[in-house]
Amino acid sequence: MLAYPDRFQFKSAPPRTSRLMFVWFLLLLLMAVLSVGMLMTAIVQAQETETNHDSRPWDATSGTLLFKAESQRRYLPAPVLTTDVQMTISGLIVRATVRQQFKNDSAEWAEGIYVFPLPEHAAVDYLRMHIGERIVEGMIKERGEAKQMYEIAKSEGKRTSLVEQERPNIFTTAVANIGPGEDITVEIQYQHTLHYDQGQFRVRFPMVVGPRYIPGVANGETVRSFDGHGWANESIHSTRPPQARQDAPLPEPVPDASRITPPVLNPKHGSINPVSLTIDLAPGFPLAHLESRYHAIQTQEHDGRYTITLAEGPVPADRDFELMWQPANGQAPTAALFSETKEGKTYALFMVMPPAVAAVQANRTPREIIFVIDTSGSMHGHSIEQAKAALQLAVARLSVDDRFNIIQFNSTMEVLFSGAVPATQKNIAMATQYVSRLVAQGGTEMLPALQRALDGKEQHSQLRQVIFLTDGQVGNEDELFKTISARLGDGRLFTIGIGSAPNSHFMRKAAEFGRGTFTYIGNTTEVQEKMEALFRKVEQPALTGITLDLPSDAHVELFPSRIPDLYVGEPIVVSIKADTLPDHVILRGRFGRTPWQTDLALSNGQQRDGVSVFWARAKIESLMNEEIQATDKEALRRSIIDVALHHHLVSQYTSLVAIDVTPARPNGKDVKTHAMKTNLPHGQDYEHIFGLPQTATKGQLQIVIGVVCLTVALFMFGYRTRRHET
Numbered sequence: 001m002l003a004y005p006d007r008f009q010f011k012s013a014p015p016r017t018s019r020l021m022f023v024w025f026l027l028l029l030l031m032a033v034l035s036v037g038m039l040m041t042a043i044v045q046a047q048e049t050e051t052n053h054d055s056r057p058w059d060a061t062s063g064t065l066l067f068k069a070e071s072q073r074r075y076l077p078a079p080v081l082t083t084d085v086q087m088t089i090s091g092l093i094v095r096a097t098v099r100q101q102f103k104n105d106s107a108e109w110a111e112g113i114y115v116f117p118l119p120e121h122a123a124v125d126y127l128r129m130h131i132g133e134r135i136v137e138g139m140i141k142e143r144g145e146a147k148q149m150y151e152i153a154k155s156e157g158k159r160t161s162l163v164e165q166e167r168p169n170i171f172t173t174a175v176a177n178i179g180p181g182e183d184i185t186v187e188i189q190y191q192h193t194l195h196y197d198q199g200q201f202r203v204r205f206p207m208v209v210g211p212r213y214i215p216g217v218a219n220g221e222t223v224r225s226f227d228g229h230g231w232a233n234e235s236i237h238s239t240r241p242p243q244a245r246q247d248a249p250l251p252e253p254v255p256d257a258s259r260i261t262p263p264v265l266n267p268k269h270g271s272i273n274p275v276s277l278t279i280d281l282a283p284g285f286p287l288a289h290l291e292s293r294y295h296a297i298q299t300q301e302h303d304g305r306y307t308i309t310l311a312e313g314p315v316p317a318d319r320d321f322e323l324m325w326q327p328a329n330g331q332a333p334t335a336a337l338f339s340e341t342k343e344g345k346t347y348a349l350f351m352v353m354p355p356a357v358a359a360v361q362a363n364r365t366p367r368e369i370i371f372v373i374d375t376s377g378s379m380h381g382h383s384i385e386q387a388k389a390a391l392q393l394a395v396a397r398l399s400v401d402d403r404f405n406i407i408q409f410n411s412t413m414e415v416l417f418s419g420a421v422p423a424t425q426k427n428i429a430m431a432t433q434y435v436s437r438l439v440a441q442g443g444t445e446m447l448p449a450l451q452r453a454l455d456g457k458e459q460h461s462q463l464r465q466v467i468f469l470t471d472g473q474v475g476n477e478d479e480l481f482k483t484i485s486a487r488l489g490d491g492r493l494f495t496i497g498i499g500s501a502p503n504s505h506f507m508r509k510a511a512e513f514g515r516g517t518f519t520y521i522g523n524t525t526e527v528q529e530k531m532e533a534l535f536r537k538v539e540q541p542a543l544t545g546i547t548l549d550l551p552s553d554a555h556v557e558l559f560p561s562r563i564p565d566l567y568v569g570e571p572i573v574v575s576i577k578a579d580t581l582p583d584h585v586i587l588r589g590r591f592g593r594t595p596w597q598t599d600l601a602l603s604n605g606q607q608r609d610g611v612s613v614f615w616a617r618a619k620i621e622s623l624m625n626e627e628i629q630a631t632d633k634e635a636l637r638r639s640i641i642d643v644a645l646h647h648h649l650v651s652q653y654t655s656l657v658a659i660d661v662t663p664a665r666p667n668g669k670d671v672k673t674h675a676m677k678t679n680l681p682h683g684q685d686y687e688h689i690f691g692l693p694q695t696a697t698k699g700q701l702q703i704v705i706g707v708v709c710l711t712v713a714l715f716m717f718g719y720r721t722r723r724h725e726t
Helices: 015-051 143-155 382-396 425-436 446-453 477-487 504-513 524-538 611-629 633-646 686-690 695-725
Strands: 066-068 080-090 093-103 109-117 123-131 134-137 139-142 158-167 170-178 183-193 195-197 200-205 274-282 287-291 297-302 305-310 321-327 335-342 345-352 367-374 403-409 413-415 463-470 492-498 518-521 543-549 556-559 572-578 584-591 594-601 654-663
Touching: 080 200, 093 109, 123 158, 123 170, 123 611, 123 654, 134 158, 134 654, 139 143, 139 633, 143 158, 143 170, 143 654, 170 183, 183 611, 274 321, 287 305, 335 611, 345 594, 345 611, 367 382, 367 446, 382 403, 382 425, 382 463, 382 492, 382 518, 382 524, 403 425, 403 446, 413 446, 446 463, 446 477, 463 524, 477 504, 477 611, 492 504, 492 524, 504 518, 518 524, 556 611, 572 611, 611 633, 633 654
Parallel strands: 080 274, 367 403, 367 463, 463 492, 492 518
Antiparallel strands: 066 109, 080 093, 093 183, 109 170, 123 134, 123 183, 139 654, 158 170, 158 654, 195 200, 200 321, 274 305, 287 321, 297 305, 335 345, 345 572, 403 413, 543 584, 556 572, 584 594
């Protein structure tokens, strides 16, 4: 028989009972220790997962290089030395070069894969890769063919690179057979036109791809998200949103979800991916104002030309860069024309400003305004405060003749009133108080909110306007565009992009399908100014029914083929391809019931290289818009490929590939692994987007079990001790 110390024996209890109680005491104590141990292990594993996340080629974003191993499945962080951006701006045209320089510090050969954002209307037409002393030029091919060429070259040990488009504003580049200790510079060039609105020119360069919420679940696996569902890692199948009716159609799957949902570094670990930027600006007129609101800049001016650099040198890639300039009084352009002759065809890009605000004043039409505000986890922090301030300002602006309602959405949807109500002082006070209590949390189930806001009905007595405040960080854009197109009716949709890195592709295209316009608010100091500009648009008659009258014998292909409605302060911008450019065109439209027209001469424009690229990019965008609704997608895909190949452009179906003819990697040498994460967009909250690690749920249960077991064990020990003393 085992002997125990006296302090562990119950004097008044039988020996068998005493032994059983002692065994139970030991078991409970052991369970408590194991529970705490498992909890500590889970915490350590969660921290390791957070700092050493096993990534996949598509799990990356701005300035990210992933080195892929042939013999391993893991992707580990690789250092980024620098990303350098050089922009040249002349008139309306921006030409940019992005050089991303990396260093392979390992002693192994590597394949690098990285994902980066560009402006949503960028025309990417050039790739050059520098590896040591080698320079490899890119060529345009169909996407499948380019991918096959890349894989063959990689297997043969040849240095090769591939650039693919995931979204109009997200691109992926792969680089194979990078030697040990080599510096790599991948150079990509693109061009686009400036954004001109309310008398101000703007250029925006995105530096980070925000986390994209994907409705549905990942092939039966648990999907890590705001609160248990939504952030897909692989191709998904659909699930019905929590508040949707059971007979409602399922959301469409997002087959490329894994390619647009990057791993993110927790901001508490610092920042990565430094970016430097230089802009050479030749506006063509004197400036009254030049500024960057999201980054400090240094400016040098010489003979009307400006050189702009970042005042702090390289900065973390965690927010969009935006430069704004305003012409001096009386110097604002009213029209612009650029042209290029190429392969026997003439291409032109022209801009015409609509009349001044005072010229289009009219009786104010009563409106029904539906405000939709995103209160998902990605909006937590600065973004929700910006959105609430903007919404409260808009509600206070309502007229007594208006009707309104407010819809908020995250994982679920909530409507303030059962239907639109008059903008009385009482209802406005209720709405203001309601908005002040909004909290950002949960997923981004945007579809039900859009369906509720867009009823698809014709409004005869009131103008129906939907004002949508969101960061747009979703992956099911095409499904949302279809919904807007199908349910808009005669309403209008205006988008307000919130935060430091909104999804500009969704914001602009949603407004385009919604026959509205879009606005960006990057911080709370801009709310008053940006909302005042939006009010001027929604409260004034739009220029509608715009047509371009051409000579009957003119053979012209122009885009957009249907010129969208324009709002106060917005220009008409059209790209033309013709055998011979007409001498002039007549633009016609209506402000409410008031007709408007202007005659534009198409002679003596500035000759510029690259105008043909703008036309090609505009045609591809028009074809992609058709594809969203089309049943015969193959014919449209073929048309897109033909245009992209002819004009050397990356598109959804064409890619740039570069192959060095000489094998570099020796036989028998494997390709090893390196990788890195991206920054969280500035102002967002990591825990409100990603929540606790998956181990956290079990960790909380382990805490409860451990505490219970330890409490029972201590009670038994205390009881036994007291019995022994008595």
